[in-house]
Amino acid sequence: MHKQKKYIVSHAPFWHDGSSITTKNYHIMLAALIALIAGLIQYGAPALGVISLSVATAIFWELIMNKITKRTPTVGNGNAALTGLLFAMMLPPTMPWWAVITGTFVCVIIGKEIFGGLGGNPFNPVLVGMAILMIAWKDLFDFDQALINYDFEYFVLYPLAALKHFGVSSIESLSAIDLLSGKQTGGIGTTCGFGLILGGVYLIIRGFSRWEITVSYLLGICVTAFIFKMADSTAYAGPVIHLFSGYTLFGAFFLATEDSSSPVNFIPMLIYGAAIGIMTILIRNIGVYVDGTVFAILLINLANPIIDKIRPRAMGRTV
Amino acid sequence: MIKRSFIGLFPPVLQYEELDITKTVDSIKTPESVIFFVDKEYSKKDSLLIQPGDKISAGDILSVFNDSEEVLVPSVTGEVTGIEAFSGNFGKNYTAVTVKTTSNGKVNKEFGKSFKKASGNSLNQIIKNFPGVVSETVLINSDKPVDSIVITGIDSDLLILNNQYIIKNRIEEVKAGISFIKKATGIDNFTIVVPESLASEAQSAGVSVKTVELTYPNASHMLITQNIMGRKVIAGKTTEDAGVKIINAETVAAIGAVSVKSGIPDSKLITVINKDGSTNLISATMGTPINTILSHLKIDVNERDRIITGGPLTGTAIYSDLHPVLPDTDAIMIQDREDIPEILDNSCINCGECVRICPANVPVNLLIRFLENGEYDEAADNYDLFSCIDCGLCAYVCQVKIPVFQYIKLAKHELTRNNTVEAENA
Numbered sequence A: 001m002h003k004q005k006k007y008i009v010s011h012a013p014f015w016h017d018g019s020s021i022t023t024k025n026y027h028i029m030l031a032a033l034i035a036l037i038a039g040l041i042q043y044g045a046p047a048l049g050v051i052s053l054s055v056a057t058a059i060f061w062e063l064i065m066n067k068i069t070k071r072t073p074t075v076g077n078g079n080a081a082l083t084g085l086l087f088a089m090m091l092p093p094t095m096p097w098w099a100v101i102t103g104t105f106v107c108v109i110i111g112k113e114i115f116g117g118l119g120g121n122p123f124n125p126v127l128v129g130m131a132i133l134m135i136a137w138k139d140l141f142d143f144d145q146a147l148i149n150y151d152f153e154y155f156v157l158y159p160l161a162a163l164k165h166f167g168v169s170s171i172e173s174l175s176a177i178d179l180l181s182g183k184q185t186g187g188i189g190t191t192c193g194f195g196l197i198l199g200g201v202y203l204i205i206r207g208f209s210r211w212e213i214t215v216s217y218l219l220g221i222c223v224t225a226f227i228f229k230m231a232d233s234t235a236y237a238g239p240v241i242h243l244f245s246g247y248t249l250f251g252a253f254f255l256a257t258e259d260s261s262s263p264v265n266f267i268p269m270l271i272y273g274a275a276i277g278i279m280t281i282l283i284r285n286i287g288v289y290v291d292g293t294v295f296a297i298l299l300i301n302l303a304n305p306i307i308d309k310i311r312p313r314a315m316g317r318t319v
Numbered sequence B: 001m002i003k004r005s006f007i008g009l010f011p012p013v014l015q016y017e018e019l020d021i022t023k024t025v026d027s028i029k030t031p032e033s034v035i036f037f038v039d040k041e042y043s044k045k046d047s048l049l050i051q052p053g054d055k056i057s058a059g060d061i062l063s064v065f066n067d068s069e070e071v072l073v074p075s076v077t078g079e080v081t082g083i084e085a086f087s088g089n090f091g092k093n094y095t096a097v098t099v100k101t102t103s104n105g106k107v108n109k110e111f112g113k114s115f116k117k118a119s120g121n122s123l124n125q126i127i128k129n130f131p132g133v134v135s136e137t138v139l140i141n142s143d144k145p146v147d148s149i150v151i152t153g154i155d156s157d158l159l160i161l162n163n164q165y166i167i168k169n170r171i172e173e174v175k176a177g178i179s180f181i182k183k184a185t186g187i188d189n190f191t192i193v194v195p196e197s198l199a200s201e202a203q204s205a206g207v208s209v210k211t212v213e214l215t216y217p218n219a220s221h222m223l224i225t226q227n228i229m230g231r232k233v234i235a236g237k238t239t240e241d242a243g244v245k246i247i248n249a250e251t252v253a254a255i256g257a258v259s260v261k262s263g264i265p266d267s268k269l270i271t272v273i274n275k276d277g278s279t280n281l282i283s284a285t286m287g288t289p290i291n292t293i294l295s296h297l298k299i300d301v302n303e304r305d306r307i308i309t310g311g312p313l314t315g316t317a318i319y320s321d322l323h324p325v326l327p328d329t330d331a332i333m334i335q336d337r338e339d340i341p342e343i344l345d346n347s348c349i350n351c352g353e354c355v356r357i358c359p360a361n362v363p364v365n366l367l368i369r370f371l372e373n374g375e376y377d378e379a380a381d382n383y384d385l386f387s388c389i390d391c392g393l394c395a396y397v398c399q400v401k402i403p404v405f406q407y408i409k410l411a412k413h414e415l416t417r418n419n420t421v422e423a424e425n426a
């Protein structure tokens, strides 16, 4: 009698390209590390504290939610940690502990879990947390004030705030190179432009994030800023300041590209990126907020499902 | 298994293998017992025209059921030892006929003659027993008359080399097959589709030759019809609806061989895909159990490995190594349990990999949300379910390992079944 062995039966395809969400999340964290380390060197131990607290609590919130909803824990895929990390990178190193914990709660629970977890969220969870903190405790984000006790070897300021309150002349001395190498104040991990670009380009080359969104976003910033400057060069700063200060680079490489809240088709990706860029500058130049990145991305997140309706016609479709 | 490359800027590209012209075919001895499948459900109540104990000869044209036109053309001479029901995937049922072979048994010499005399549906039914035939292939279909016949000299799934081999080595038989089909169908318009490297061989058949790029899934029948033949296939319709019938070169060669040499189309060319991805070409008597082939090639298959009939992207996993070689068993693929990719019940993260790789522009990221919730009508009406050409690439790239392709097939199956039931009740 032939003894039948048991074989694995499942549906085709029998190959997989090996990609995984876990790998992707860990690579994004890895890429963020370059800018983060620069930030840690600049801001020291308090910054490290904020980062650790944020990552830990983000994981904690997600775990609790997994337990409450009786799902298999999802924290292993690195997404909660990534959310915590990106969130902390946007904060000033002086952020009080309670604000960090509240922030990650909002990011993970309200930004993501109540929509059914990863993939269901219409907004970038990190930005939901940021927006709530920025509205509720505006003063915590006065970067210059927050950093008053730091003794930097060079002259630093938060360029966008200076621009808003004191006009273009106050920031004329800032060079692109200085800005890119982090000689400005800002979030823990968002000031070192070189690091952000390096990490972001790495993600794009590896296929972990989409160049279409990043490139159109940066172009949107440049063109809009340029137009404003053309209109009135005494009131508005040029593209360089806008590109290399505030959350611009961080947003372009790490925030706008979040999967769930961004389009998947080619043209929509371009529109989406450009729209965020334009919106950012509009808020910065005309709006009340110093940096428009957070609200610009959130706003365009909202429009994402509509933008993504522009898609190539499926094969064999008649209407 | 082909993994994503380090540079991931563009979607991964899978390439068809080109035939290594030094490849030879290894013939496998006819085993002591073979199994044939008849494409009809069997229940104990059915009165059958053949019974266990009956003697049959290779090349007989046997009716199996009273009330069905299905015929069985055995590839061996011997004695029927069993008749059973067999259920395949998606509710497909067959009647399995087991035959003990007699060595040196006489074959039915009349087969060639009867074949040449047959016409209409009885010809279709005989051809269903020919190697390389796909279950839907019928030569003559008065409901859906076609004006062009495409002969594929390349298999639609990856790594399978059968049709390329036929073009390279048996083009004369293909040529004979073409003239037989011309006469039987009255269709004049033949095109052979081959990879560039086999174009000159294909030329000698004397019909139009078109070449296909080696990027998967260009050799899929839908894409051949649309891109190479320039016909638009409306979503949910078949290539035949667009006037094109597609036949594998292997089937055409078998038809040609019978029409000139009066032999019996008893053996099937099979690409065996080993655990390491290397391939062997073998020829086996139809009905040979797969385990005979595996032990001939000394392939060890262990508990929890996977045996697949067909290729890596569209094949079918089987649960028994006693499964026989059927006319459409183009490949046998063995996958080590270590290499079996995991499948998860995650929800879609909207990464868009599937959308960017889909050759039919299906919005898979949206579609999957409806399929997971069983909203098949919505999926078909608004999210292009029926535009899908069944290539499997979406599931190949899915970052959270959703069995997307399975969802798609299931939905299509359910909707088609509902439509049939409705049509019957109407």
Ligand code: SF4
Pocket: B354, B357, B358, B359, B360, B361, B362, B364, B387, B388, B389, B390, B391, B392, B393, B394, B395, B405, B408
């Ligand atoms: S199987 Fe997937 S990738 Fe292939 S055509 Fe269908 S939806 Fe598109």
Ligand code: SF4
Pocket: B347, B348, B349, B350, B351, B352, B353, B354, B355, B364, B365, B368, B394, B397, B398, B399, B400, B401, B402, B404
């Ligand atoms: S590849 Fe998978 S996770 Fe990504 S959009 Fe498609 S179905 Fe969703």
